[in-house]
Amino acid sequence: MIPARPILAFALALALALPLASLPAAAEAPALPKGVVAGPSMEGISEYTLANGLRVLLFPDPTKPTVTVNLTYGVGSVHENYGQTGMAHLLEHLLFKGTPTHDDISGEMKKRGISFNATTSLDRTNYFASFPANDDTLAWVLGMEADRMVNSRVARTDLDSEMTVVRNELEAGENNPVGVLMQRLRSTAFLWHNYGHSTIGARSDVEGLRIEQLQAFYREWYRPDNATLVIAGRIDPAQALAKAQAAFGRVPKPKTPLPTFATIEPAQDGEREVTVRRAGDLNLVGAAYHVPARTHADNAALAVLANVLGYTPGGRLHRALVETRIAAASGASAEGLANAGLFTALALQPRNGDAAKMEQVLLQQVEQLAKEPVTAEEVAQAQQRIANAYDLYFTDVNAVGMGLTEYVAAGDWRLLLTSRDAVAKVTADDVNRVAAQYLRSSNRTLARFVPTDAPDRVEVPAAPAAASVVAGYTGRAAVDAGEHFEPTPANIEARTERFTLGEGLKVALLPKRTRGGTVVVDAGFRFGDVASLTGRDDAAGLAGAMLMRGSRELTRVQIDQKMEALQAQGGVSGGLQGANLSVLTRRDKLPEALSLLAGLLRGPVFPDDEFEQLRLQAITGLEASRKEPGAIAGQAMSLHFDPWPAGHPLHVETLDESLAAVRALKRDELVAFHRDFYGTAQGEIAIVGDFDAAAVRTQLESLFAGWKSPHAYAPIATRYTDVAPIHERLPAPDKPNAVFMARHNVALRVTDADYPALVVANRVFGGGALKSRLGDRIRQKEGLSYGVASAINADDSLEGKDDAGSFSIQAIAAPQNIDKVEAAVREELAKLVADGITADELRDAVSGLLTEREQARADDGSVAGMLQDQLFFGRTMQFTADLDAKYKALTLDQVNAAIRRNLDPAKLSVVAAGDFAAAAKAAPAPAPAQ
The missing domain is CATH 3.30.830.10 (Metalloenzyme, LuxS/M16 peptidase-like)
Known part of the structure; x- marks a missing residue:
């Protein structure tokens, strides 16, 4: 199969959050275990509360053979104290280090074929896992989550290694001009509220954190009455609730109440400005305005306004900035958080663009809407787009199970539904009113300080309690669930x-x-x-x-x-x-x-x-x-x-x-x-x-069928090429994160006998940053890199002759740590070739791989891609079944022999790019000879 030619990379997408919109009717209520109280139930989602305060949301869907478990804690960067920024995010990392009962959480998940991760945000931290529906796997996941809720090690040794991993993640973020600008914009917009802090934290806080502080933070916030458990997908509600009660019911509710915070960001008293001067080739301008929390009635109108302004290609910013070629991209977003957040507009252009003109037009479009008010047609189009996003979103139960995290963090899961309905009721008058109320220069952080005798201050109104917004709400009718289809x-x-x-x-x-x-x-x-x-x-x-x-x-x-x-x-x-x-x-x-x-x-x-x-x-x-x-x-x-x-x-x-x-x-x-x-x-x-x-x-x-190309298709043949190894260090000034790449070519086809063995070998060696030999050594043990992985690529063609395969490794790290990363990579690869993998590694790799392949077949988009690929190569699903069987039949000797035949450390080409000169200057001087 012809490989994709590297085409021009010009994707400049701005991550602009859309609110989401319709759900299924509630299933028949399960029998309640002792001590469990039923809560609201609507549009297919039912709430229950355990005696210890844990909220459980069940969202059954028999049509897809997958289950998503999502556990959200009401703790994020907003809950951190002075000198402890980044603690919530660092703790999220440490909760994968294990408990006395679950010593290797990521390894156990990978072995079971569970797709998993965790995220930390301003108001919450969540841990999620997705897997093919299986009662034993569900029971194991729930038991593990209940265990690490209160029994995680949070040990000094784990902190020592993971702290540098998080620091590397921080450095990677520092490479992104848009990310850096938005963080500086946020920290300038908020004087007192912790929404001004970056979730990843200050470098000095991360590096200086004491393990006692982290342990105290863990004990204070990780508790059942501060958590919401979502179980979505192919589940029996009664059994799922019973499993949740069995796993979490034994966790005691703490006697001390949860801490509360009284900080409210005061009204801004004039324009603010921040300038970031760093290496890069982009001009960017961003403007942020304080707006109310999600539960406030104005939030829906602000969401519509963000869509009217920021949508591509029909939005006002796109028309004024991109179509005129003043900017290369633009966008706008409105936050819906637990407390008052920001409405943000952003534009970017090449370095040689007219930055002053871009800023002028951006501010004109955002702050002078009174001259050209938003029309009813624009509002209707924005509502249609948002409603479509909601509508399609609710066809995926697992996605809803994940998305509920943000609404739980904002105060109540039902805000997902009330937000959807509120958007549908917004009028053009509402949109123009909120624009006039909040998008003022005196409420802007771009920003400039301008003395004035008549300050114009925007008071962001207090938002009502989530309970009052959702009180009496009943939801809409359920989406048709479809048929039960086993995707074997x-x-x-x-x-x-x-x-x-x-x-x-x-x-x-x-x-x-x-x-x-x-x-x-x-x-x-x-x-x-x-x-x-x-x-x-x-x-x-x-x-x-x-x-x-x-x-x-x-x-x-x-x-x-x-x-x-x-x-x-x-x-x-x-x-x-x-x-x-x-x-x-x-x-x-x-x-x-x-x-x-x-x-x-x-x-x-x-x-x-x-x-x-x-x-x-x-x-x-x-x-x-x-x-x-x-x-x-x-x-x-x-x-x-x-x-x-x-x-x-x-x-x-x-x-x-x-x-x-x-x-x-x-x-x-x-x-x-x-x-x-x-x-x-x-x-x-x-x-x-x-x-x-x-x-x-x-x-x-x-x-x-009737439209023929003037030039009929004939595949371009590809071939294995033996390439001499190189070793290069390339400069990337003012970039605190470096990138390491290694590769050698392999004569390999998808249909070769060695292909299944090499896929499994790669899975063991570098198939995951959290659980693989490279992940264990470079991230978990030595804490050198946030992300390290390897890949085996095989060629494919109609005739079965093309064999341009490759083996590659990639990692990120601080420039001063790249040599250590390379040394570890070479040592682990030499060990793999010399000794092979173990029987336990083979068993776990095959088990996890087969489960992931099973889960992929539960997704219609993935199945469509498989079928299209099979049509091209003249195959059927029997090819997929046969490949599953080959994975299942692999022996240890077959895998280790394939490793020795195909992988060669001596052929490895290594290239790294980073600010090595600055790293060398910052390195401590060697001690004098004694």
Whole structure:
């Protein structure tokens, strides 16, 4: 299979939180264990409270064979005292270090195939696990969580290693210009409230924290009456509640009450300003305004206002800043927290942009809405987008189980539902009122100090208690749950219909009833060969990126509005040798969604203004990568391993060559590439979910089977190349986090006998930062890196001849620790090749891998991707079942022999990028000789 050519990295997405929106009706109430009290129950979610104060939320869904357990504690960075910032986040890390009963939590989870992690935020910390529905696994997870609630070691030895890991995580965040700017903006906006503190904490606090402080913090906040347990997915409510009671009921409720805090951020008394001067190639401007907590009635109108301003492509900021090419990207968001938070607007541009103009236009759009008030049509469009997000969100019970964390942290899980309903009631008058009330210069942190005789102060009103907002609330009707379908390879194969339309369009259809009537389409259309594509590769990526930016019938904004009206997520795109179509929508919207996307593939017009926007974004992304350690090391490694001559479509370009190519590219070249290559008669389409198979077949033939590419598809053959090892240290000035990469090539195909063995070997060696040999040594034991992992990549092709595989390792660390990281990597790899893995490691790796593969088949999007891939290679789900069987049958001798045949420490190329000069200056001088 042809590997993806490195295309221009210009994704500059801003993480702007949307509120979410409709749920299922409550299941029949289970019998209550002794001491358990039933609480509110609506839209499929039921609340219970144990005698010790633990709240349990049950959200059953029999249609997906997975379970999510999410335990949220009401403690975050807002609860930390002076000199102890970062403590909540550091404690989250230490709770994976184990208890006397559960000595290796991450190892036990990995062995069981449980997907797990934890996060810390301003108001809360949560621990979550997702796994195929299994009573024993559920009982184990609940028992483990109850155990570490009160029995975690929180030991000095663990703190010593994990403190440097967290410090490395902090350093990684310091590399991100947007993240640094937003943290400085927040710390300037809040004078007294702890919302001004970064969750990861101050470096000095993290480094100087005493274990006694952390132990006291743990005992104070980790308790059942400060926790909410969510169990969602394929569960029997009565059994799940009984398991929760059995696990947590024995944990005593503390006799002391939870601490309370009285700090309220005072009204801001004038503009504030903060300037960050650091290495980088972006100009950024952000403006933040104090706004009420989630439970306040104005929160819904502020959420709509953020969507009106910040949405791409139809939002006001996008139109004023991006379409005019003043900025490369923009956005806005409104926080909904337990206490008063921030409304934020952000824009960015290349270093040589007009930063003053960008700031001026941003502030005009945000603070002068009275001159051009928000219209009822804009409000309706924003409400539609937010409602669609809620609507699709509620079709995934496991996602809801996770998302409830934020609403629990804000005061009550039912705020998820009341927030949704409140957004639907917002009017244009509401939006314009909150804009005038909160988005004032005197309430802004950008910010400047300007003396004035008549200060204009915004008093953020107190928000009511969550109980008063949700009192009497009953919720909406449940979403249709769909059918019970076991996603085994045999069941998937039995339900799937495969056929070919025309001369070469292969189709796989898997119809079934799904929650909310959702359906997933995953399609790839193929064209071109090495001869016809030579010299055309620079236009390929941008041509594909322009497909959603305007057609003969619709503008970019109209395309976006049409997708929202169809409750559809996805789109069309293209690359060097193909075009892709993917969409998630509903049964009744599928025909129109397919017609829309087919029209976008056939009829793009490549508008001049959109082309210039895209070019600016591409240039901005490339320039921004110039001083990023990951990009520097990654490009050096790619160039070293590039076997292709200049001019070949797969040849790797330098950063300067890529920039020159983008700057020289003309719109007409994109038009010509589409004309000369695009077609849909050859490719693969997979559809999984709720749809009419007969009607879809007819529509697919009409839309796609007859459009032939002028250049038929022929795969570009790839091959193993023996590459001499290199060892390089590359400078990345003023970057406190360095990146380590290592690689050597392997002659390996997916169909080779050694492939399953190497996948398992890699899982043991570096298949997880928390639990693997590299993770145990470099993160858990020595505390050198927040993230370290290895990967084995195998080639694939129609003829089964391509064998361009590779083995790679990557880690992040402080520059002064990179040599230690490399030494540890080399020692562990040499040990792996010399001694192999153990029988216990083989058993646990295979068990976890098979469970993860089982869970992947429970996701319709994953199944659609499998089916499309199988269509291309002429396979069926039997290939998947056979691969499962090969994993299950692996012996220790087979795995260790495959390791010795394929992995060679002497061939390893190593590249690292970071501020090594600054690290050397900061290193202590050697002691004088005695």
